[in-house]
Amino acid sequence: MCASAWASGPLVGSELYGERMSLAALELDLEVFSGPFDLLLTLVLREEVDLLELALADVVLAYLDHLEQRGELDLEMATEFIVLVAALLELKSRLMLTDEEQELLDVEPEQAAEELLARMLDARRYRAAATHLGELLAGEHGVRFRAAPVPVSMRRAIVPDLEEGMGAAAGGQDPQILGEAIGRLLLMPPTISIRHISTLRVTVAERLSHLRRLLRRGSFSFEEAVRGADRMTVAVTLFALLELYKRGEADWEQQESFGEIAVHGPAHQARDEVLTG
């Protein structure tokens, strides 16, 4: 349904691309397709190329290469490209949604009407209740309550000295008291010691060497690697593990969500070990 709405959109007509230097010039060489970008769009929309098999990241990379070659950024073309790729991404993510969720989205008109009705009744009910409250409030018109001042204990500044001083001076204010008051404000408050708070320092490098040490001994579970560690350390260890995976130094398996993560060296290395050991 999305694709059809799309095809009628003004952006996809190829005559738009033929005239000026535009996205049509973007040549792609991808796994599932090679040719100009606008042809790819047409094929996707005719469902001749499976969007699910198309790596959109590669399209973006090809565009970036293209940009580099041209050496200048055509703002209009860039906008066009972003709009198109965003639409493709949305289309693709919709395709990836399971049918179950699709069912949730499509509500029968009758059911929708019932829901709407229930909501309208609710809204009506509380609108009437609001009118009632308004009447109550109007009925209390002219009733005031005592507004006691904030108790002394909660006031920001306590000035008993000042009050005493004013009493002593019998009507006149003693300037010295004001001087003392400002003097106290000018003093630097003592610094609060934070020595007892220690900073947590866990570095990826540190956890990397820890994991490598464990790897050298063979395979291990992630649980073992972080036994007794605090949350921060666990998180950083996971980063370190991802780093190892990226560098091809480790591989892992997890049978089920939240299950144990078994970490081992990459497959080829394991084979080497079997051969040598």
Add this chain to the structure above:
Amino acid sequence: MTVPEPELARTVEALLFLSSDPLSPAELADASQAGEGAVMAALAVLAEQYAAGRRGIALRELGGGWTFASDPATEDAARRLFSRPRAATLSPAQAETLAIVAYLQPVSRPEIARIRGVSADSATATLLDRGLIEEAGHSQFGAVLYRTTTQFLKLFGLRSLDELPDVARWDPTPEEQAQLRERLLRAGEARTGGGPGADG
């Protein structure tokens, strides 16, 4: 109940005068070191002394306790003294939001918005600001929950939330409901049936 000492009535009167919030019989009894029964009797004595029309002050039972309030007949003079009205009236959005909180408390802002069909952010903020509602923990999804305050009961002349009438009393009649349903269904059919199947 024996006739309370006039002294207790005087003490209770003083406590009510000093407090800006309604005081419950328990609080009064605690402060004056008397039994709750004696305090209730003292309140009865005071109620008679402050009976309508006798003083510029009225003794009111509000928000789960007792409090002094000015006689509405004095409002004009009070307004001249304080040069502002006692409390601004509520906007329709604020009144609706307040009604939903009053009846469904504790209730979250998304829920209020769902019932009203429009966002309740600004109305909620104003009600919070005016001390009519307050935060009351979080829902299981992490949204802040709201409930009404003692201030709300005070300003609306309510002893407790139980004094609010049953909300079902504003439900439309079955005929009205049927009519509404009919109209909705017809609107729905018009939309799904007549929509252009623009496939190109």
